Structures are given as structure tokens and as C-alpha cells.
Amino acid sequence: MSEKRVQAPLKTGEKIMFIVAGAFVVLAAIAFVAMLFIQSGEEKPMFDMKTHFELSETGLRGSESFRLNGCTTCHRALRNGTNMGRTAELDGVGSRRSVTWLEDFLAKPEETYGAVTVDHGPSPKRADYVAKITPEIRHDIAVFLSELISEQGSSTARLPPDGRSDFIDAMVKTWAPADWKVKYHDVRQESKMQDSYTQVAKPEEEH
Numbered sequence: 001m002s003e004k005r006v007q008a009p010l011k012t013g014e015k016i017m018f019i020v021a022g023a024f025v026v027l028a029a030i031a032f033v034a035m036l037f038i039q040s041g042e043e044k045p046m047f048d049m050k051t052h053f054e055l056s057e058t059g060l061r062g063s064e065s066f067r068l069n070g071c072t073t074c075h076r077a078l079r080n081g082t083n084m085g086r087t088a089e090l091d092g093v094g095s096r097r098s099v100t101w102l103e104d105f106l107a108k109p110e111e112t113y114g115a116v117t118v119d120h121g122p123s124p125k126r127a128d129y130v131a132k133i134t135p136e137i138r139h140d141i142a143v144f145l146s147e148l149i150s151e152q153g154s155s156t157a158r159l160p161p162d163g164r165s166d167f168i169d170a171m172v173k174t175w176a177p178a179d180w181k182v183k184y185h186d187v188r189q190e191s192k193m194q195d196s197y198t199q200v201a202k203p204e205e206e207h
């Protein structure tokens with residue numbers, strides 16, 4: 001007589017696990033459909049655009065060179081390219097860096113950063129070729145990048161949202177070592193100077 005294998009019935013614990021996992025999937029699907037539905041009815045976009053650009057003729061040429069020179073392999077600008085993190089995100093970089101700084105950085109990355117870099121810099125770094133781009137093209141690209149502006153308070157802006165925030169005050173008080181007050185100045189005090197910022201090359205930057 002051959003014995004027939006019978007599938008063991010699910011245990012109670014297993015059933016509960018499957019039901020809970022299934023409920024998560026169903027809930028996520030419902031929430032996604034609901035979000036699409038609400039979004040389609042809204043007149044305003046769900047998230048405000050905090051970065052913008054207005055390209056000059058040079059800037060336009062620079063944007064072309066930016067693409068042709070493989071910068072989008074590692075960077076993101078005008079919502080194109082990869083998104084590997086904050087440094088790789090160049091939308092809004094014009095609000096943090098001046099044209100001069102950008103041009104200097106592309107030619108002499110480590111000297112301009114004042115620190116060891118990961119990809120820009122001498123061979124065999126992966127972006128070593130950037131420093132060898134002709135000065136004319138480098139200038140176009142720097143102008144293009146300087147025209148990528150972000151509003152104060154956006155994640156790519158140098159300055160946090162205007163106004164005093166109890167939360168930020170509390171964080172600074174809790175986490176910032178006491179000697180930072182002497183060593184660094186509080187960028188929040190610059191808010192009113194923001195318009196003139198892009199003309200000023202900052203010698204030292206926080207990372």
C-alpha cells in the first residue's frame with residue numbers, strides 16, 4: 001500500500017500571520033488608490049516645488065555640457081540623473097555656491113573643498129576627468145549650476161526656514177558642543193543677507 005502524503009493544515013499562528021500580512025497589502029493598496037484620488041482632485045500640487053531655475057544663454061550651453069560630460073551618472077539636476085544623496089543633488093546648488101567657487105571646484109576639487117574628496121580629484125578617482133574639461137566648458141557648466149536656485153528652507157538650501165524654531169533651538173542646545181558657539185557662526189542670523197549670498201564665495205563650509 002502506498003502512503004499518500006497529506007499537506008498538514010495551517011496552524012493557528014500561521015493563519016494569523018497570513019491574515020495580518022494580507023491586511024497590510026490590502027491597506028497599502030487602498031491607501032495608494034485613495035492618495036491618487038485625492039491628488040487628482042487637488043488644484044495645488046501636493047508638494048511645493050522649492051527649487052527653480054532660469055537659464056541664461058551660457059547656462060543653457062552649460063546644461064548641455066553637463067549632460068554630455070556624464071555628470072548625470074552621479075548627479076541630479078533639473079530632476080534628471082541619479083539621486084545618490086544630498087551632495088549628488090545639484091538642484092539648488094546656486095543658492096549655496098558662487099560661480100567662482102563652482103569653477104574652482106571643478107578644476108581643483110580637493111583644494112577648493114579643503115578636504116579629501118571621494119570622486120572628484122586626481123586619478124584614479126572616478127570623476128578625475130572633470131578637472132581636465134576645457135576652461136570654456138567648465139565656465140559654462142559653472143554658470144549653469146549657479147543658476148539652479150533653491151528657496152530658503154528647502155532641503156537643498158544653505159539656510160533653514162526663516163524665523164525662530166523652538167525645535168532647532170532645542171536640538172542645538174542638546175547636541176552642539178559648547179565650543180561650536182565660538183568656532184562657528186549661526187547661519188540663521190544670515191537670513192536677511194540671503195539675496196547677496198550668491199555673490200559671496202564662502203571660504204569654509206559645513207558638511
Ligand code: HEC
Nearest residue numbers: 069070071073074087093102117118119120126127130141
Ligand atoms: C563618479 C561620480 C561623479 C561624477 C561623474 C561627477 N561627480 Fe560631481 N561629485 C561627486 C561626488 C561624490 C561629490 C562630492 C565631492 C567628492 O567627494 O568628490 C561631487 C561634488 C560635486 C560638486 C560640489 C557640490 C557641493 O556643493 O559640494 C559639484 C559642483 C559637482 N560635483 C559637479 C560635477 C560636474 C559638473 C560633473 C560633470 C562634469 C560631475 N560633478 C561629475 C561625484 C561625481
